[in-house]
Amino acid sequence: MQIAIIGAGWVGVVTAAAFADLGHTVWCADLNATRIQQLNHGEAPFFEPGLSDLLTRALASGRLYFTDDNQKAMEAAEVVFCCVNTPTGEDGVTDLSAVRAVAQDFSQHHLAGAVFVIKSTVPAGTAEKVRQLIGGDAVIASNPEFLAESTAIRDTLTPSRIVIGADETATIEIVKRVYEPIIASGAPVFTCDCATAEVIKTASNSFLATRISFINEIANYCNTVGADPMGVAQGMGLDPRIGNVRPGVGYGGGCFPKDVKALLQEGSRVDSPLTVLQATHEANYRQRTLLFDRIRQALGDVAGKRIAVLGLAFKPKTDDVRDAPALTLIEALLDAGATVAAYDPQVKSLPQQFASNITFAPDALTCASTADAVVLMCEWPEFQDLDLNVLKAQMSGSVLVDGRYMWSRKNAEALGFIYVA
Numbered sequence: 102m103q104i105a106i107i108g109a110g111w112v113g114v115v116t117a118a119a120f121a122d123l124g125h126t127v128w129c130a131d132l133n134a135t136r137i138q139q140l141n142h143g144e145a146p147f148f149e150p151g152l153s154d155l156l157t158r159a160l161a162s163g164r165l166y167f168t169d170d171n172q173k174a175m176e177a178a179e180v181v182f183c184c185v186n187t188p189t190g191e192d193g194v195t196d197l198s199a200v201r202a203v204a205q206d207f208s209q210h211h212l213a214g215a216v217f218v219i220k221s222t223v224p225a226g227t228a229e230k231v232r233q234l235i236g237g238d239a240v241i242a243s244n245p246e247f248l249a250e251s252t253a254i255r256d257t258l259t260p261s262r263i264v265i266g267a268d269e270t271a272t273i274e275i276v277k278r279v280y281e282p283i284i285a286s287g288a289p290v291f292t293c294d295c296a297t298a299e300v301i302k303t304a305s306n307s308f309l310a311t312r313i314s315f316i317n318e319i320a321n322y323c324n325t326v327g328a329d330p331m332g333v334a335q336g337m338g339l340d341p342r343i344g345n346v347r348p349g350v351g352y353g354g355g356c357f358p359k360d361v362k363a364l365l366q367e368g369s370r371v372d373s374p375l376t377v378l379q380a381t382h383e384a385n386y387r388q389r390t391l392l393f394d395r396i397r398q399a400l401g402d403v404a405g406k407r408i409a410v411l412g413l414a415f416k417p418k419t420d421d422v423r424d425a426p427a428l429t430l431i432e433a434l435l436d437a438g439a440t441v442a443a444y445d446p447q448v449k450s451l452p453q454q455f456a457s458n459i460t461f462a463p464d465a466l467t468c469a470s471t472a473d474a475v476v477l478m479c480e481w482p483e484f485q486d487l488d489l490n491v492l493k494a495q496m497s498g499s500v501l502v503d504g505r506y507m508w509s510r511k512n513a514e515a516l517g518f519i520y521v522a
């Protein structure tokens with residue numbers, strides 16, 4: 102099929118490369134001309150395992166094109182996927198201006214009968230608004246994306262489910278054809294109306310976020326009663342109804358925080374309180390403050406202290422630092438007068454307000470050199486393999502802060518660390 106993907110971010114680039122790999126002809130557009138140039142040279146604009154190879158293969162197939170002209174991408178497309186960003190403001194209101202801009206482009210320039218598919222995460226009712234904006238014989242579908250950064254390619258090619266919302270069966274069938282090879286290999290398809298598809302996405306992210314806040318509060322409780330937080334999480338997870346849960350310093354990234362805020366705002370707008378979700382949100386940000394307080398307690402005062410931060414990304418195997426807990430902590434440490442060194446296997450630059458105030462180290466041990474405290478903020482596998490004895494020998498102090506429950510308290514204390522979690 103002939104497909105257009107508008108927005109070349111995590112979702113757009115991975116989807117475009119995957120669809121081209123499946124045999125479709127794909128034009129992917131973005132306003133960011135530098136990014137498009139990079140992509141045309143086969144360079145992924147962010148770190149995502151396997152993406153470079155997939156991009157190279159898709160470009161070599163002659164079925165994948167990148168352009169900074171939305172209308173050019175759309176002109177021959179039977180299906181147009183809107184994959185642009187949908188940020189929320191402080192008040193939680195979703196900014197749909199990018200979705201509206203793409204819908205506007207589509208309304209002026211599309212093949213007769215082309216389907217406009219909203220893949221961006223949006224509040225319930227957005228597809229209906231877009232239908233009115235496009236007007237005429239607009240054919241709209243909602244096909245939310247469930248990929249997770251770090252496993253984005255696997256999630257795209259073997260998804261847990263493909264959700265397709267549309268009013269007409271014919272529209273659903275067209276979107277299904279895009280996914281045909283994936284469906285043929287067993288991916289479940291769930292079809293519904295657009296509003297239901299929109300809520301499936303925001304409610305799924307909100308549920309996953311709630312699990313995280315729940316296990317984090319249980320971990321805090323464990324710490325006060327002398328139970329092992331990781332042991333409790335593992336023991337709970339053996340119940341298949343519970344599954345894998347892992348305590349830590351809270352969720353971050355470009356999706357969970359904004360999607361939780363957006364659903365809360367929507368609930369309050371229509372007077373349908375989401376009190377559990379409100380607690381999820383508050384617990385998540387309290388977790389960050391708690392960690393800072395524990396560091397302060399362990400060090401006495403952080404002013405003038407040298408702190409080594411290991412891991413900056415919001416989770417391992419990505420270089421995404423959007424709303425990353427590490428950045429909240431670094432900001433608090435700098436405000437309190439600490440000196441910060443940081444190391445992350447993939448994040449090599451940060452927004453200006455951080456970058457100009459911290460030192461980037463080339464590896465974990467150099468980062469820990471002369472540190473009063475080492476703080477683990479992202480559980481990259483290479484940190485699991487660190488020899489804590491060698492790490493300690495690098496440091497001036499002995500405070501080891503394990504924001505992700507990666508190390509054993511017993512082992513760390515046996516080595517002479519003051520272990521904080």
Ligand SMILES: NC(=O)c1ccc[n+]([C@@H]2O[C@H](COP(=O)([O-])OP(=O)(O)OC[C@H]3O[C@@H](n4cnc5c(N)ncnc54)[C@H](O)[C@@H]3O)[C@@H](O)[C@H]2O)c1
Binds near residue numbers: 130131187199221247
């Ligand atoms: N990142 C994820 O893991 C993920 C997973 C599932 C769903 N989502 C949702 O998918 C959407 C996209 O997320 P993302 O992380 O890929 O965002 P992103 O910010 O990485 O990328 C969005 C891209 O859209 C481009 N853009 C904005 N306005 C445009 C316009 N008018 N025309 C063309 N391009 C335009 C931007 O330049 C940017 O490159 C969001 O709604 C997000 O919530 C993201």
